[in-house]
Amino acid sequence: MDNPLQYESIRVWDRFVRFFHWSLVSCVAANLLLLEEGDPPHRWAGYLAAGLVLMRIVWGFVGSRHARFADFFPTPARLAVHWRLLREGRDDPHPGHNPLGALMMLALMGLVLALGVTGYLMGADAYWGEEWLEELHEGLANALMACAGLHVLGALAMSRLSGVNLVRAMVTGVKARPVRRDSR
Secondary structure, rough: OOEEEEEEEEEEHHHHHHHHHHHHHHHHHHHHHOOOOHHHHHHHHHHHHHHHHHHHHHHHHHHHHHHOOHHHHOOHHHHHHHHHHHHOOOOOOOOOOOHHHHHHHHHHHHHHHHHHHHHHHHOOOHHHHOOHHHHHHHHHHHHHHHHHHHHHHHHHHHHHHHHHHHHHHHHOEEEEEEEEOOOO
8 A cells, every 4th residue: 555645855955055055053052052252263253254144145135046045035914824824833834034034034144143243342442342242242142042942943843844855955955745645
């Protein structure tokens, strides 16, 4: 008897997108868990993270199809439809990022860039020792950690809802979606 559940595979994430993602995860995790705040390795990991985001922004205009912002930009209409389907417990399949995932991706990249700028300014003569800047930097770091946690939870929830292992897809570059076929 044939198995009616088969998988449809689609190549989604190119090598650069996967390199960017896991390199950024590494930089953020190192700065959070391993490196001492304010020390040179912490600053350089932050600059590397900001540089990765800048490269990803460029790749969002010139990269492969599903890496381009035009493929997944979270417009209000796309967000509304996606949110409605989620509330109904229905999957809203997208080859690349779904609208909420795209919104989170943009928020995470914005936070990393803001951290890079505030981190750089804390070392500049004009802002050396400014408490408000240090507090802003720390607040941005906390917001990044909260968003990263939500990102992981969202990826796990969407993996369960859609039947697509999104973590595996970010490693292999391929989304394998279950498709029910007639077993005639």
